Every structure is written in structure tokens, then in C-alpha cells.
Amino acid sequence: MLVRTTARDGIRRPSAARGLRATAVAMLAAAALASCTQGTPQDAAPAPASPSAAPVDNADSADQAEQAASEPTEEPALPAEPAPEAVRDAFATLQATLNDTCTPGAGDCAYFLGRVTQELTELDEAMRADPKGPGHFKQPLADMKTLFTKLGTDRSTPHLEKHFSAIVGTRDGINTWMQDHPDDYR
Template sequence: MLLAAALATGCSGGHSSEAGSGPAESSVTATPTPGSTAAENVGSSTAPSTAASSGYPTTAAAPGAAVPQVRDAFAVLQATYNDNCGAPGNCEYFLNRLLTNLDDLGNSMKASPKGTAHFRHPLAWIGQMQAALDGDFTFDNLHKHQSLLVTTRDKINTWMQSHPDDYR
């Protein structure tokens, strides 16, 4: 009963009774502040953290936890195939999720015992994407680079499909 009340309270907190005040006019922005990520600034329920080495959004891990294996990070990235910018109000969530998942996969590849040379192509594509974003995680910039984000995901998917030992 308490759980249901808590969920109802949490779900109703984002709506306003003022006319014209819908989700599109939310005061939440995707502009990162020092020490935060775009996903944190859009009210994500998962609390990503900024990657110390790259400055790009990554999923928060427990202190001392190992970086996920490549196959696990790739599985999370593959889940973005069922999501897109087509649903109203979903584009910002989708693009932030895609960026975070690509960075997580890059970190997993860098930490893999196979070494970065094995993953040189996917890491290069992720690096090109990161360079194009230039540290700007605002929704406007992510939307501007939407094609690059999706293309990077798709190229990595194709590469991984030809390397089944990396994801099985």
C-alpha cells in the first residue's frame, strides 16, 4: 500500500495545473553541470556518473565494481533498437540513453582482456562520435547529432555480429 502511494506521488509530481504547462515546457534541461551528466539533468531514474577519463556520461557503478563485460554492455546497447525519437516525448530520453550506452560499451572494450587493439574499429567510431559532440550533452546538440549516434550504434552492431565470441 505504501509502495503504491509512493509511486502515485512520484508520478504526479511532474505535472502542473497551469494551462500550457506540459512535458515539453519542463524546466529540466539537458545541460550538464560540473560533476553531472546529461542523463542526471533530465531526471533519469538511473543515476549516471561522468566518466573520469572521457567526461562522457556513463552508467553509475557501485564503488569498486568491475566494468561490465563487453557482452553485457553490448546487450544493453542492443536494447535501444526498440526505441527511437518517433514517440512523442521520447527523443531526449532515447538520445541520452544511446549516448550513455555507447560510452559504457567503449569503457567495457577498453577494460577487456582482449585489449583495445581488438576493438580498434568500434572504439574509433565511439571516439569520432565523442569528438563530434565536443562535450555538449544538451538535447539540441544530441538531436543535431542523432544520425551520428544511431549510425555509430549500427556500425558497432554490425562489427559485433561478425565477432560472436565477443558477445556470447
Template sequence: MRIPRRVRAAALVALPAALLIACSATDDGAPRAGGSTTAAGAGTATVAAGPERAAAAATEEAASPAAGSTPSPKKVRDAFAGLQATLDDGCTSEGQCAYFLGRVYDELERLDRAMKADPKGPGHFPEPIEWIAGLRTTIGPDRSYPNLKAHQGELVGTRDRIDTWMQDHPDDYR
């Protein structure tokens, strides 16, 4: 039986959506603090309804006006969760290390944008924003693997320092 191209394409959208939903729940299956059971349930229903429905939902979300607008207060929480997802990862092989270092850099940039756009204002997150700016200056414009590898200590150190800072400010991400 041959699977139609449209269904295969929709499945490529549905799988990341399902993984995103799975990652937004705690180990016991409950949503993370500040999460919505309705949102998690709706996402699961979308994936369960079929790949066409998941693809349509993903397309609708990407085309919504909010997709390119200022992040909501939840964006800091979401960006911080993305950064925390790198805590149990590391450099085990060269290919995996390139992915890991690039992801840490990307998650730090995402958190920086979210903090600067937060309704509390960038002055509410002075240390993390300063640390990310310092890291950006240290790394420079070269995002190649050799350059990120050369600055691995700074990347991981900044991530860890921000994780500690955020843990001391739980109202900022919960």
C-alpha cells in the first residue's frame, strides 16, 4: 500500500507537534506548572485526529498574527523550558556535539528575545540579558561548529548560570 505524499507531509508536521506536546508535560503526564490541561488535551486530540488535521493546525498557527508579534509572558517560560531541555545533554560524539552546542546557543538567543519582549520589561531580567550579550560578544558572528566548540565552556557556563538565576526567580517562568 502506497501512502499519499500529502499524508506523509502531514505526518512530518504531526510528529514534531506530538513531541512538543509530550515534552510540555511532567513525567507523570500532568501539564507543567502554568500549563493548561485544555491546551495539552487539544494538541493530543489534534494529533490523534490524523495527520491532515495536525498539518492544518500547524499551518493555521504559523499564519496567525501572533506568530510574528511580540511574545506573551508565557514566552519566557517556554524559552526557559527549551534551555532546560539541554541540561541533560552534552557532547558524546562530534555530530551530536555540533547539534548540542548549536541548540544551546539558539535556546539562549530565544530566551534573550523573550526576556526583552516580556511585559515586565528587559530591566526585570538584567543579569541573564547581560550574560547572553557577553556570550554573543565572545562568540562573535561565527556560529560554525569549530567556533562554538572553542567556546563550549562559555556556552554551557552561561546556560548553567541562567538556569541557577531562573531557579532563584520562579515567578518569572511559572
């Protein structure tokens, strides 16, 4: 039998078929990418789909492609203000510590007090940056300022254990204040 099947021979199909499939995949990816971009200027030269998709035959097209590639791409601007949910998210992580505690001097406070202090710091930053303004969060910001003044810059475990009552009391006081202001966290 002169004609053999490729399965019996173990021979693959010619590379042209693979090339067509690769080109089709590249074109689909380029089309998907193009449909996802926003704000693309109408007069901008289109970026090539892939380097191997099609060879450039004339010098003008090559110059345009080079110019488009060398132009800086605009990255999406980050919002100037944090999203309103920043306070909500920071409060949620602080609330997650409500059922946790430790025994000062027993060696189990390093993580807990460090975490509560970090959560209070992040909540303080979120409240100050919130569109409602720091005046809206006057009481909790004052409580955190008092705590941070007591703590200073020392975040060692013995120092945090020394101020255990102030840290936990501030956390609990802010929780109570936030419960009276549900529009700030729901």
C-alpha cells in the first residue's frame, strides 16, 4: 500500500497548517485586545497584531510602525481620591480583630497587637482621605491620634503590651462609633 496515513507514519502535517492556526490565534488575540482598549484615538496608527503575523513590504508602513512603537503608551490614571469604600474596607479588617485578644506578658501578643495597630493606622489614613473629609470622622481620628501619640514610633512587642488597654480600648471605641454611623461602612 503506497498511501499511508499520518497517524501510522507518525508524520505531522506540513508547517503551513500550523502557521495558519498560529496566525488565526494571533489575530483573534489582537482583535480581543483591540476591543478591550478604551479611548484609542481614531487617527493613531494601529499596532501590529504580532511580529510574525505579516511581513512589512513597504518602508512607509515600517516607519509608521516604528513611530507607533516608540511613542509612549498612556497608562490609565489612578484615581486622585481613594474610593469611598476605603473606610469600609479598613473598618472591616479592624472589625475582624474584635474577637481576638492576647495576654500581655504571655508571649502571644506580638501578632495581635501589631495587627490591631496596623489596622488602626490604615483606618486613620482611609478616614483622612475619604471624600466626606476628616471632619466627619472627628471622634475616631482624635482617639487614634491620642493612641498614636502614646505609642510614638516604637512598635516593639513589650511597648505595645505596655499600651494594651489603650490599643484595645481605641479599637473598641472606634467600633462603637462606626456602629452608630452605618452609612460609613455598609
